[in-house]
Amino acid sequence: MKKLKLISILSLLLFVSIGCSDEDDTSNQVSNPTEITSTVTDGVWIVTLYKEDAVVQTDNYAGYSFTFGSDGALSATNGVTTQTGDWSTYIDSGYTKLDIMFTAIDGPFEEISEDWNVISRTTTKIELKHVSGGDGSVDYLTFEKD
Numbered sequence: 298m299k300k301l302k303l304i305s306i307l308s309l310l311l312f313v314s315i316g317c318s319d320e321d322d323t324s325n326q327v328s329n330p331t332e333i334t335s336t337v338t339d340g341v342w343i344v345t346l347y348k349e350d351a352v353v354q355t356d357n358y359a360g361y362s363f364t365f366g367s368d369g370a371l372s373a374t375n376g377v378t379t380q381t382g383d384w385s386t387y388i389d390s391g392y393t394k395l396d397i398m399f400t401a402i403d404g405p406f407e408e409i410s411e412d413w414n415v416i417s418r419t420t421t422k423i424e425l426k427h428v429s430g431g432d433g434s435v436d437y438l439t440f441e442k443d
Contacts, residue, residue: 330386346439357405
């Protein structure tokens with residue numbers, strides 16, 4: 298009889314843990330797209346972290362200031378060179394996304410042209426994460442207000 302109770306309890310625990318999988322968890326959404334839009338369009342931003350598959354490459358963006366226009370235009374300039382592109386926010390699979398798309402077809406600006414999950418946001422800092430659909434590598438990008 299004790300074995301039957303133990304099996305019943307273990308079965309129930311297994312059922313509950315399967316029903317609470319991370320894939321269905323929308324608590325990962327730290328902000329809504331309107332909040333992200335309001336934040337990024339307020340001021341000038343710099344990259345304080347870019348880590349591609351555990352390799353820190355923040356220096357690729359040293360000296361660049363990023364401006365997110367309310368019309369979806371994006372620019373990064375270091376006073377000599379300007380890179381342009383587009384940006385948008387939306388919700389996908391329970392995550393608030395910040396989509397960055399520079400027109401550069403190679404180099405460091407192509408590297409950050411991705412659909413980023415917003416993992417944290419304050420009025421002065423936005424932390425982003427991207428998981429590659431190809432090899433599962435994880436990249437991190439952090440913007441801070443300049």
